[in-house]
Amino acid sequence: MNIDWAALASVFGVSLVITVALVGLFTLGITGLAKQTATAQGGGGGVLARTGAYACFALCAAAVAYGIFLIVV
Amino acid sequence: MEHITLLLAIVVVTALVFDFTNGFHDTANAMATTISTGALKPKTAVAMSAVLNLVGAFLSVEVAKTISGGIINENGLRTEVIFAALVGAILWNLLTWLVGLPSSSSHALFGGLIGAAVMSAGWSSINGGTVVTKVLLPAIAAPLVAGVAALLATKLTYRLNRKITDEAQLKSTAKGYRAGQIASAGLVSLAHGTNDAQKTMGIITLALVTGGVLAPGSNPPVWVIASAGIAIALGTYLGGWRIIRTMGSGLTDLRPPQGFAAQTSAATVILASSHLGFSLSTTQSCSGAVMGAGLGRKGGVVRWSTATRMFVAWGLTLPAAGLVGAGAEFLTKQGPWGVAVVAVLLVAGSGAIWLLSRRKPVDHTNVNATGDEPAGVVTTAIAAVSPPPAGLNVPDLKTTIHAPTAETPADRPATV
Numbered sequence: 001m002n003i004d005w006a007a008l009a010s011v012f013g014v015s016l017v018i019t020v021a022l023v024g025l026f027t028l029g030i031t032g033l034a035k036q037t038a039t040a041q042g043g044g045g046g047v048l049a050r051t052g053a054y055a056c057f058a059l060c061a062a063a064v065a066y067g068i069f070l071i072v073v
Numbered sequence: 074m075e076h077i078t079l080l081l082a083i084v085v086v087t088a089l090v091f092d093f094t095n096g097f098h099d100t101a102n103a104m105a106t107t108i109s110t111g112a113l114k115p116k117t118a119v120a121m122s123a124v125l126n127l128v129g130a131f132l133s134v135e136v137a138k139t140i141s142g143g144i145i146n147e148n149g150l151r152t153e154v155i156f157a158a159l160v161g162a163i164l165w166n167l168l169t170w171l172v173g174l175p176s177s178s179s180h181a182l183f184g185g186l187i188g189a190a191v192m193s194a195g196w197s198s199i200n201g202g203t204v205v206t207k208v209l210l211p212a213i214a215a216p217l218v219a220g221v222a223a224l225l226a227t228k229l230t231y232r233l234n235r236k237i238t239d240e241a242q243l244k245s246t247a248k249g250y251r252a253g254q255i256a257s258a259g260l261v262s263l264a265h266g267t268n269d270a271q272k273t274m275g276i277i278t279l280a281l282v283t284g285g286v287l288a289p290g291s292n293p294p295v296w297v298i299a300s301a302g303i304a305i306a307l308g309t310y311l312g313g314w315r316i317i318r319t320m321g322s323g324l325t326d327l328r329p330p331q332g333f334a335a336q337t338s339a340a341t342v343i344l345a346s347s348h349l350g351f352s353l354s355t356t357q358s359c360s361g362a363v364m365g366a367g368l369g370r371k372g373g374v375v376r377w378s379t380a381t382r383m384f385v386a387w388g389l390t391l392p393a394a395g396l397v398g399a400g401a402e403f404l405t406k407q408g409p410w411g412v413a414v415v416a417v418l419l420v421a422g423s424g425a426i427w428l429l430s431r432r433k434p435v436d437h438t439n440v441n442a443t444g445d446e447p448a449g450v451v452t453t454a455i456a457a458v459s460p461p462p463a464g465l466n467v468p469d470l471k472t473t474i475h476a477p478t479a480e481t482p483a484d485r486p487a488t489v
Contacts, residue, residue: 003206007351008214014345016222019338023226026333027233030249034242060253067260070344071267072132 022063029056080409081284083416084152085277087159089304092273094166095178096126096308099269101316102175102339102359103261106366108440109321110332112251112258115312115437121255122262123310129266130274130302144183144207145190146198152283153405153412154189155276160419161185161398165390167426173315173323173435174386177354178269183208184394191395192402204391207352212387215342215353216361223338223362227369230330250329257336264343265355266305273301314435319383320360322441325367325375335359335366357387 032053077085103125104118113121162181169176183204190198237246274293281287287294321327327335339355339362346353360383367375401418404411 002202003210004351007349008210011342011346011349011351011353012214012218012221014349015218015338015342016225018345019222019226019334019341020229022341023334023337024229024233026249026253026337027230027330030246030253031234031237033249034237034245060256064256064260067340067344068263070348071129071260071264 018063022060025056026060029053029060032056077281077286078284080152080156080412081280081286083412084156084159084280087156087163087416087419088273088276088280089300091159091163091166091178091182091276092270092301092304093308094163094170095269095273096123096305097311097313098166098170098175098178098308098316099265099356100309100313101320102355103258103265105317105320105359106327106332106336106363107254107258108317109327110251110254110329112254112329112332115314115317115440118258119310119312119437121259123306125259125262126266126270126309127302127306129263129268130270130305131298132263133267133271144200144203145186146194146200147279150190150279150283151193152280154186154193154402155280155283156412157189157192157401157405157415158182158185158398159276160401160415161188161394161396163419164397164422164426165394167423168393169386169390170313170315171426171430172382172386173319174383175316175320175356175360176383176386176390177212177356179272179354180208180212180387180390181394182272184391185398187391188395188398188400189402192399193406208391211351211353212357214351215346215357216364218346218353218361219338219342219358220361220365220368222342223335223365224369226334226338227331227366227373230334231370234330247329250333254329254333254336257333257340260340261336261343261355261359262309264340264347266302268347268355270301270305273304274298277301312437312440314437314440315430318435318440318442319379320363323376323379324360324363324383325373327363327366328370331366331370331373334369335362338362338365 030053032049036049036053100119100122103122104113107113108115108118112118159182162178162185165176165181165184166178187199187204234246237243274297277297278287278291278293281297282289282291325331339359342353342358342362343355346358364375364380367373401415404415404418
């Protein structure tokens with residue numbers, strides 16, 4: 001019996017980091033957008049918040065694309 | 074195709090039936106949280122999952138070269154053994170579906186194969202070490218990995234959005250969470266189609282090679298790819314509503330942020346594990362992720378009585394499917410009449426389970442109904458097995474089943 005502890009540990013580490021990073025990014029994106037709508041209603045700018053939010057979404061979309069790449073290849 | 078014997082035809086059909094049960098058993102993995110948080114309507118969710126499963130089946134070029142990944146010695150494997158293994162796996166899948174418990178379809182198949190192979194060629198045909206590394210260890214690791222990831226992700230997302238308090242902003246973030254959840258669920262569906270439909274293609278191809286129809290090492294014919302993809306998509310579209318209910322609202326109450334964290338964790342774990350060489354069960358990863366997300370929200374509760382029943386089902390999967398597989402192999406060894414008997418028993422068993430399920434149907438209309446329902450499903454199963462009319466007994470039995478639920482507060486602190 002040959003348990004591949006290294007593979008198991010890397011699955012654990014990679015899953016943990018990627019999940020937390022993606023969920024964090026996405027949350028930043030949607031909270032940013034939510035705040036942006038609020039400030040826009042107040043007449044403020046919020047361009048920075050909007051750009052930041054879209055940057056977060058772009059990174060998440062890239063992660064999804066990489067996921068599809070992993071499935072296909 | 075004129076070389077296909079009757080036995081081979083039976084095996085191909087049985088493999089497609091297994092593929093079908095695999096589809097509706099595992100719809101929950103991708104869509105349970107999506108349905109329970111309201112991100113998608115139930116019918117839309119299963120339709121999307123079915124399409125992605127079908128696409129997934131055609132996506133990858135690499136088809137599983139072995140059925141069991143080295144758990145059993147597949148040299149000289151007889152076609153009857155494959156048939157007996159499939160019978161064990163199908164019946165276990167249907168039984169766990171009847172009681173609404175998510176359990177791994179691959180483990181059911183492994184169990185059936187082990188049972189049938191032992192009955193056919195003795196214990197020496199099993200690689201015990203591989204059973205531990207490919208089945209037992211992943212069964213413990215999958216829910217832990219996915220659960221911890223989902224737990225931390227849920228805590229983080231609630232921390233980041235704690236300043237969002239007014240109505241309009243909450244609505245906007247909830248919409249965002251649902252969109253993210255749909256994307257994660259789509260990835261899980263796609264990965265499921267590629268992995269599990271390929272497993273069936275592998276089985277059919279191996280059976281065709283064993284039967285001398287295909288040359289060893291050849292790729293599956295197009296009709297095999299197409300039929301396996303269609304079978305799994307149809308099963309997914311049918312929707313294993315009982316399991317969806319357990320996973321989506323039976324284990325814990327999920328809100329959109331939790332659903333998003335759970336589904337993202339599940340998708341990440343599934344993709345990371347299959348590409349880092351330590352395969353984890355999709356079902357177990359998803360269940361673990363749901364429980365982790367349940368614990369991650371302040372005031373969130375996991376219903377440990379339901380979780381315990383699920384763990385018991387996981388533990389029983391291998392031996393139970395193995396016993397059925399061994400029994401089926403014992404009969405098929407007797408000759409053609411044995412194969413016929415097993416086929417009849419399979420049809421009769423599936424029919425009986427389907428009839429039992431009609432006593433308390435769960436479908437897209439009541440899939441999100443919460444409360445006593447998970448207990449009610451078991452109650453129906455138990456009531457249906459015992460001879461007296463079920464309708465009269467249900468109220469009494471319900472109170473008996475409820476006893477473990479009452480105990481849960483006691484063991485809750487220890488588990489947090």
